[in-house]
Amino acid sequence: MKVKPVNHAKAAEVFLQDEPHLKFHDERLWDMRQKRDQQMHILPEWQELRARASEIKEHTLAHLPEYLEQFEANAKKNGIHVHWAADAGEHNRIAGEILEKHRAKSLIKSKSMVTEECDMRGYLEPRGITVTETDLGERIQQLDNQMPSHVVVPAVHKLIPDVAKVFAENYQTDPNERDPHALAEAQREAARPVILSADAGMTGGNFLVAETGTFVVCTNEGNADLSSTVTGLHIATLGIERIIPRMADLGVFVRLLSRSALGSPITQYTTHFRGPQKGGEMHVILVDNGRSQRLGMDDFWTSLKCIRCGACMNTCPVYRRSGGLSYGAVYSGPIGSILDPTFNERKYSTLPFASTMNGSCTNVCPVKINIHEQLYKWRRVLAEHHEIPFVKRELMRMAGRIMGKPVLYRAAINSTNAALGNLPRVALYNWMNPWGKNRELPPAAKQSFHSWYKENRLKKEKA
Amino acid sequence: MNSREMILARLRSNRPDPDVYLLPDIAILGDQDRSRARFETSLAGMGGAVLERQGEETLAAAVARRFPDAKIICSAVPDYEGTLHIEDVTSPQQAAETDVMVVRAPFGIAETGSVFLSEAQLNHLNSAAHLAQHLVVILSEQNITANMHTAYTERQEFHTAHYGVLMSGPSATADIQGVLIRGAQGVRSLSVWWE
Numbered sequence A: 001m002k003v004k005p006v007n008h009a010k011a012a013e014v015f016l017q018d019e020p021h022l023k024f025h026d027e028r029l030w031d032m033r034q035k036r037d038q039q040m041h042i043l044p045e046w047q048e049l050r051a052r053a054s055e056i057k058e059h060t061l062a063h064l065p066e067y068l069e070q071f072e073a074n075a076k077k078n079g080i081h082v083h084w085a086a087d088a089g090e091h092n093r094i095a096g097e098i099l100e101k102h103r104a105k106s107l108i109k110s111k112s113m114v115t116e117e118c119d120m121r122g123y124l125e126p127r128g129i130t131v132t133e134t135d136l137g138e139r140i141q142q143l144d145n146q147m148p149s150h151v152v153v154p155a156v157h158k159l160i161p162d163v164a165k166v167f168a169e170n171y172q173t174d175p176n177e178r179d180p181h182a183l184a185e186a187q188r189e190a191a192r193p194v195i196l197s198a199d200a201g202m203t204g205g206n207f208l209v210a211e212t213g214t215f216v217v218c219t220n221e222g223n224a225d226l227s228s229t230v231t232g233l234h235i236a237t238l239g240i241e242r243i244i245p246r247m248a249d250l251g252v253f254v255r256l257l258s259r260s261a262l263g264s265p266i267t268q269y270t271t272h273f274r275g276p277q278k279g280g281e282m283h284v285i286l287v288d289n290g291r292s293q294r295l296g297m298d299d300f301w302t303s304l305k306c307i308r309c310g311a312c313m314n315t316c317p318v319y320r321r322s323g324g325l326s327y328g329a330v331y332s333g334p335i336g337s338i339l340d341p342t343f344n345e346r347k348y349s350t351l352p353f354a355s356t357m358n359g360s361c362t363n364v365c366p367v368k369i370n371i372h373e374q375l376y377k378w379r380r381v382l383a384e385h386h387e388i389p390f391v392k393r394e395l396m397r398m399a400g401r402i403m404g405k406p407v408l409y410r411a412a413i414n415s416t417n418a419a420l421g422n423l424p425r426v427a428l429y430n431w432m433n434p435w436g437k438n439r440e441l442p443p444a445a446k447q448s449f450h451s452w453y454k455e456n457r458l459k460k461e462k463a
Numbered sequence B: 001m002n003s004r005e006m007i008l009a010r011l012r013s014n015r016p017d018p019d020v021y022l023l024p025d026i027a028i029l030g031d032q033d034r035s036r037a038r039f040e041t042s043l044a045g046m047g048g049a050v051l052e053r054q055g056e057e058t059l060a061a062a063v064a065r066r067f068p069d070a071k072i073i074c075s076a077v078p079d080y081e082g083t084l085h086i087e088d089v090t091s092p093q094q095a096a097e098t099d100v101m102v103v104r105a106p107f108g109i110a111e112t113g114s115v116f117l118s119e120a121q122l123n124h125l126n127s128a129a130h131l132a133q134h135l136v137v138i139l140s141e142q143n144i145t146a147n148m149h150t151a152y153t154e155r156q157e158f159h160t161a162h163y164g165v166l167m168s169g170p171s172a173t174a175d176i177q178g179v180l181i182r183g184a185q186g187v188r189s190l191s192v193w194w195e
Helices: A008-016 A019-042 A046-062 A064-077 A088-101 A113-117 A120-127 A136-143 A160-171 A180-197 A223-229 A247-261 A301-305 A311-315 A333-343 A360-364 A371-384 A390-403 A406-422 A449-455 A457-462 B003-014 B036-045 B059-066 B148-154
Strands: A081-085 A106-109 A130-133 A200-203 A207-209 A214-219 A233-239 A269-273 A281-287 B073-075 B100-104 B114-118 B134-139 B163-167 B189-194
Touching: A008 A019, A019 A247, A019 A311, A046 A064, A046 A247, A046 A301, A064 A081, A064 A281, A064 B003, A081 A088, A081 B003, A088 A113, A088 A120, A088 A200, A088 A233, A088 A281, A106 A180, A106 A223, A113 A120, A113 A233, A120 A130, A130 A136, A136 A160, A136 A180, A160 A180, A180 A223, A200 A223, A207 A247, A214 A223, A214 A233, A214 A247, A223 A233, A223 A269, A247 B148, A301 A333, A301 A371, A311 A333, A311 A360, A333 A360, A333 A371, A360 A371, A449 A457, B036 B189, B059 B100, B059 B134, B059 B189, B114 B134
Parallel strands: A081 A281, A106 A130, A106 A200, A200 A233, A233 A281, B073 B100, B100 B134, B134 B189
Antiparallel strands: A207 A214, A214 A269, A269 B163, B114 B163
16 A cells, blocks of 8 residues: 655644644744844854855765765774664664663663654664653653654643643643743653663764764753763764764854754753763764665755754744644654655655745755755655645646746736635635635735836836 | 665765865854953853852852752862762762762863863763762863864864763753753753862
8 A cells, every 4th residue: 555645734734723832832933043043143154154064064975985984983993883774774773782782671862863763762662671761852752652843842842731741641740730840850850760770871963073983962951961971881873964074173063053953052062972981882873764865866965964953943934833743754844844755755745845935944054955945846856756636736737837928927917916806715715725724815916016017117217 | 785885885876076075174263252251151141150259268168158058069179179079989870969069171162151071070970970960160261262163173172082071051951831941951050160
């Protein structure tokens, strides 16, 4: 049986019906975007940083085999075990084998999108390994059996009562607790004994440095540093695209990352791991899982520049008003919509359409990925591969015919403007036009720019 | 062919033309101010604090004043006693009992108010810096570098330490309805003492 495409529009509709959640979600993410803007305005060199970051990443991606080999050699020299995982299955097997070798039954871990991508918990838990997410947001999502809805703030779609309910069910706290400080404290109290008695620790990572064999983890809660240092066994999982050439290049990326993500100048913890601690053991798993294929896609390879800051999600009007879970994928928002189809073209065929094409994602991207252009290009690819439903395809065909011919377009616009004023609602807000759901069309301009120009400017020029 | 060879082979055949994408020079951008004032402003922005010296008081007196209820004060510096020394702490479980940890940072960063700690400052018990409830960091004004670019180009620690953490204020979270909470899972507070 063919896999069914994610019904993003329908899931978004459900999200839109819950006014308090929708309002908070929209405002919270927009607040993050505004804080990012404040940071940007403080730094006159912001655009230069973005340009540098983009250039460094593009250079590194074009030299990926050499830099990965350099990283591996240096990391090994420092006593790190380096593993290569071609896909999710191999990643999980490697992690499982390391844990089995140490007879580890309890794993504490910090947030990692790669382990989500590999569904590692789903692999380890049936094998008798208890996996405890230690990041607060990620833990809330684990306890609630949901995927993270945002790459940086995994539980951003939840309100305080939702967290209170999840914690009451799992930590025996008061279900009516409304003080976020008390709830955060409950997580600290619950996590500490688990951390102190765990057999192994795991983290993701933000950067690999080829020059030194270092990997870097940027976090805020302190849970990643606890997860990596307490047990003596540290496994880190990173996508192969996370690499940069030199230690000094970190300056560019660290300055951009948290400013773009949360609007803070740096994460509370920026931790550089270059080798195991005394008496400990350290493993790095380098994960491909489709990345080497993506590198060969002319229109889409630059999506590998992504540093997972989430700025494109925070600024996206569709993401803010549909929620990360509505994308039905590990990666949501604009960046998710261009990454996900590379994992499964049919299943995620609807996601590149979850965009207004306003280009805001591209404008805020710290590594200058042309996200909205890639969204557009994905639409073309999906149309060519017949992964688009009939109605959308036919409407696009019609639109293409009209927009391709100026005379037809102008005739259509003039009659549309006349029609928009007079048509009954049912003609505009029907099932053929999902844009009409939960939103009103702005009033049509009385006159098109083209006809105004003809009347005013052309006349004046002639006169 | 094993996975390593397979991945590398695929990358070699799929990558864009390497000659087109050149590596830019190392960037030293931004404000080069490495003053104590800038460091303190940045530190406050990240939720950290300065432990101000009152009169001629010693560090011990200042710690006692700031943390009157502290029972276990773990010192990782030779010139301060505390109630126990880090060399006497043998496990993370024992380190978790610590109320206040006192440590000396080799450098700080003015742009972000960050302090650097590695195994060299923590007697290889890296978890101690995160299991303590509060952290007091001794820092010298001479050892402030201007920003992230200067830190990564000037400081050799990034090339020598196995574990190197830049701590910028205390642990924090905003995962519950966006409310910023200082003191998440690591230290609840971070104070800098100037020497």
